[in-house]
Amino acid sequence: METYLAYQHYWWFIISLLCGILVFLLFVQGGQTLIGRLSGGDKDRKTLLINVLGHKWELTFTTLVTFGGAFFASFPLFYSTSFGGAFYVWMAILFFFVIQAVAYEYRTKPANLLGERTYETFLLLNGLFGTILLGTAVGTLFTGAEFTVLRDNIAHIGGSNVISQWQSPWRGLEAVCDYRNVALGLAVFFLSRTLAIHYFYATVDDEAIIERTKRPLAISTALFLVSFLTFFIGVMAGGGYETNPFTERIWYVEHKHLLNFIELPWLAATLLAGLAAVLTGLFMGLKRNRKAIWASGIGVVVTVTALMMCAGFNNTAYYPSLSDMNSSLTISNSSSSLFTLRTMTYVSFLVPVVVAYIWYVWRNMTRGKESVGEIKKETDKY
Numbered sequence: 001m002e003t004y005l006a007y008q009h010y011w012w013f014i015i016s017l018l019c020g021i022l023v024f025l026l027f028v029q030g031g032q033t034l035i036g037r038l039s040g041g042d043k044d045r046k047t048l049l050i051n052v053l054g055h056k057w058e059l060t061f062t063t064l065v066t067f068g069g070a071f072f073a074s075f076p077l078f079y080s081t082s083f084g085g086a087f088y089v090w091m092a093i094l095f096f097f098v099i100q101a102v103a104y105e106y107r108t109k110p111a112n113l114l115g116e117r118t119y120e121t122f123l124l125l126n127g128l129f130g131t132i133l134l135g136t137a138v139g140t141l142f143t144g145a146e147f148t149v150l151r152d153n154i155a156h157i158g159g160s161n162v163i164s165q166w167q168s169p170w171r172g173l174e175a176v177c178d179y180r181n182v183a184l185g186l187a188v189f190f191l192s193r194t195l196a197i198h199y200f201y202a203t204v205d206d207e208a209i210i211e212r213t214k215r216p217l218a219i220s221t222a223l224f225l226v227s228f229l230t231f232f233i234g235v236m237a238g239g240g241y242e243t244n245p246f247t248e249r250i251w252y253v254e255h256k257h258l259l260n261f262i263e264l265p266w267l268a269a270t271l272l273a274g275l276a277a278v279l280t281g282l283f284m285g286l287k288r289n290r291k292a293i294w295a296s297g298i299g300v301v302v303t304v305t306a307l308m309m310c311a312g313f314n315n316t317a318y319y320p321s322l323s324d325m326n327s328s329l330t331i332s333n334s335s336s337s338l339f340t341l342r343t344m345t346y347v348s349f350l351v352p353v354v355v356a357y358i359w360y361v362w363r364n365m366t367r368g369k370e371s372v373g374e375i376k377k378e379t380d381k382y
Helices: 002-025 027-032 035-039 043-054 057-074 076-085 087-106 116-143 151-155 173-177 179-203 207-212 214-237 256-263 265-286 292-312 338-348 351-365 372-377
Strands: 147-149 164-166 240-243 250-253
Touching (some): 002 027, 002 179, 027 043, 027 057, 027 179, 035 116, 043 116, 043 207, 057 076, 057 087, 057 351, 076 147, 087 116, 173 179, 179 214, 240 256, 265 292
Antiparallel strands (some): 147 164
């Protein structure tokens, strides 16, 4: 049993890490919402910004798919409950990421029937709704959702054998009724814009664009801090569900997530280290330091990873059910079998290879700072 729990915790850590990397890479989406403002309507500068972001968009999309795939393989009950129940939210997220891929691939292609402006609108919609919806959906891991889980249904003969049942006709859209979910969605949105400007400082060689970042950076940074603190304080002040992994009994605990940080000092230290790096990156960004993206980026990965581990570690129900407390999902009652987790663990040893590949692609597709003149010389543009 202890070995099984170890594998379950290991895979929740992998899920948490992937979520942290995904949130960092959403700077691509944030940058897409700034194209019109920073380009000043100039077509060449607009193309410059789109191409600088275009070098990285596939990394974000790939990480999103990997995040969802890892969740499916390691915690299939969550996948079937949330992805099958909160149908409207996840389909909306998928739609806005698909139109992003279409926009980058077809914006400058010959005989473009829709026109470049249509695809630029696709990029704007992806940057706006993709980030907010994704943040709001992740927020439900802390605040809960309206579902029930009836495991006995799988043995029904001639009747319903569906295990998970969503209790709201809004299919996940009801998440906006909890201010903490909305606050996290807005925090992810404004963080993505802040990280995008940090990224532009390292990759764009155009004084007019850099000068136009001053006001958006100050506003996005301030609103990110307000939104994140609203979410964080709201979650820490609220309660949560705790479980006994051996009996699978679930009960309510006041200030559960705050107690997790108190009872797991190493997790609290990880969170504080991540927050310190984020604040350092934000300060560097205000100084227009081209290395701000690395300080803030590493901080975001560490902070999000710590928050996600807080949601699932220390016998916490990472997906609370607001309809039936005993239906809440934990890493012990929603994971794959021991055989599956063990086999996947062997495969996960290839993760360093994947990380090395991402780094290789990043380095090779980041050509230093790019200017309008260099973009004009390129024959293959996004």
